[in-house]
Amino acid sequence: MPLRWRLALLFTLGAAILIGGVALLFRQQLAAGMNSSLDDSLRARADAQVARLASSAPPPPAPSREHERAETPDTGSDDVTQVLSTSGQVLENSGDSRGPLAGGTRLRDAAKGSEQFTAVIEGQRYRMLGVPARNGDRTVVVVVGASTQIVEATQARTGKIFLTAGPPAAALVGFGAYLLAGAALRPVERLRRRLADISEHDIDARLRVPGTRDEIATLATTMNAVLDRLARALARERGFVADAGHELRTPLTTLKAELELAQQPGRSRQALASAVDAAAQDTDRLIRLAEDLLLLARADEGHAFLRPRPMAPHDVLAAAVRSASARAAAHRVTLRLSGEEHLRLTADPDRLRQAVDNLLDNALRYSPPGGLVEIGLGHRGRHRRAVVVIEVRDHGPGFPPEFLPVAFERFRRADTARSRADGGTGLGLAIVRSIAHAHGGRAVADNPPGGGARVRLELPTTPAQDGPAHGE
Ligand SMILES: Nc1ncnc2c1ncn2[C@@H]1O[C@H](COP(=O)(O)OP(=O)(O)O)[C@@H](O)[C@H]1O
Ligand SMILES: [Mg+2]
Structure with missing residues (x-):
């Protein structure tokens, strides 16, 4: 996969993880904040009821069916308030008639100290607080509750916002990375193309070093230095081959001349012998030269010939x-x-x-x-x-x-x-x-x-x- 695509994918993934993490944290913090303010208002309402009960006359021990139960003042339509006797009897109730909001151990715990809990009333979740109160000479329990509907709705809404806006945002980040990587890699691609064009025939060709003083410029400078070295080595090699050819030609030419001379008819035995002698000397020289060239070529390989x-x-x-x-x-x-x-x-x-x-x-x-x-x-x-x-x-x-x-x-x-x-x-x-x-x-x-x-x-x-x- 091209580097560009890899970077874009990496950035998309990173952005998605980041956005997801932020969304979770945000939702959690939002719910915690809202719940704590809900708790504060529950506490205030309970305190108000406790104070009211302490200063008012005790309510009738058992409210009869004919009597309307005393209505307690309420702050909102979703709020519930009840005053219960320690035995679980509903003494006061807000809103519609319903059964006791707490009973059993929860009621006993609330009579000893304050007790926080959640309850589901008519299919809705409520945050509840039960606190003990004195009414005349008996102990009663005040239970207040508030619906968590708003908290849940807000949480759901933020979740939805993040779910709809998150993926496009992550994709946008990826796209940005794709564009940026493309822009950053363009000079590299230019260098590559130029380098691919350089052949052994234009050994003087060099890369253009951009004036940006960045990694690309350093790369171009380094590549040019390598090209310089290669060009020098190539020139040396070519010179060596040319010189070797030149050196070989001289003894070969004289050898040929001597042989041609010896070939001519009517040569004396002595002239022939001296021609062969001269030819042998030239051959010796050629052998020496060939050996020297071979040795130098091997020496260029480094240690190997030792x-x-x-x-x-x-x-x-x-x-x-x-x-x-x-x-x-x-x-x-x-x-x-x-x-x-x-x-x-x-x-x-x-x-x-x-x-x-x-x-x-x-x-x-x-x-x-x-x-x-x-x-x-x-x-x-x-x-x-x-x-x-x-x-x-x-x-x-x-x-x-x-x-x-x-x-x-x-x-x-x-x-x-x-x-x-x-x-x-x-x-x-x-x-x-x-x-x-x-x-x-x-x-x-x-x-x-x-x-x-x-x-x-x-x-x-x-x-x-x-x-x-x-x-x-
Ligand atoms: N002892 C020496 N005194 C003076 N000049 C020398 C001496 N040794 C080498 N040279 C010079 O160095 C050159 C290179 O020597 P060398 O590589 O041995 O090549 P060659 O002996 O084949 O000429 C010689 O041609 C000569 O000009
Ligand atoms: Mg010598």
Whole structure:
């Protein structure tokens, strides 16, 4: 059911309950008030009779049939008054002749003190009051009564008024709620329609924020912020795909050219062999690129691509240094590993190795012949905030200062031509950062005093429970 209808029904129901409750209370209070004023007038009439009897001569003991009974003064046609002897004999009677209005225990109680009761006389309900009185030297009982007809009629009338006016009033409240809810929800519906119209092709489209400074405006602002983030992510993704396509095209084009050249008739065996060799190198590069792209795509999924376990980072560094040593020797570069061997860490050793390999690859590439590459291992902080710091530093030209802020972005290279010639794709540092993030850590690059480039990898000793601390 639409929210509008639900609100309208809720308000109708609430109004009906409220009106019903008020009606009941009103009726009850009205009856109580009227009855109490009836009681007051009964009391006054009884007091008047008591006073009259006390001052007058005793009435004849047994009124004879021939004698008209003494009429008592009366205030209204519906009122009844009787003076009874304690034995139940009617001594005085107002109006038409009727039997005693009280008898038995009720009469005895009334002779002792005042007694209130109701009675039905000729089909009409009466409120009655019996009080003792002295007439001469004997005790008599004065019984006065008043019809409750007016009270009942008034009660019935108010009931009828509420019954006829209540339901339309409740319905009116419901209708008002329906209209109000409609007016309040209209901007929401507008937002929904606009949002439904936005597709992936107009990623710059935004919702119009109403100037009302209310919840609707907040909702629109929040939605726009979400759209901003989605648009940024989409743009990044598209850029990534375009860059990847571009990177793939270069080795594929040369591969094709080499194959076409090899195909030409009359090629020597040696020329063929070198063409195949070149093709194999290009294929290697393509495989590396594909692997890097795959890794980055997996890293975007968060923790899933990690298999963390307790490990010794020093072992990983030592292994990486060992396998880079041949290339270092060829470049006449010295690798020096130092640091805290005992450090332990929960991390994925394979991914960590990959990150260190990428850093060593860069350091070797940018180190001058005879240079020194220092690999350091240390820690910072304590307990839950302890981080292991892995550092790779060379003494080459260092990062171009304007390049430092974007060094970790995908496909970024300070010197594209040279880097590509060296086989670089600009994904090395991006992978380092992705691996650091997936571990809940981070990667920082700088040019330390004394020259050269330095990249630090900071990994928490116990990885965060709630996923990587991504902040791209
Ligand atoms: N040790 C370093 N010294 C100087 N520049 C570096 C160093 N490491 C990386 N860079 C710069 O950062 C760029 C990005 O590095 P990287 O992501 O590893 O890509 P690639 O190695 O494929 O070029 C490099 O192209 C280079 O310009
Ligand atoms: Mg690299």
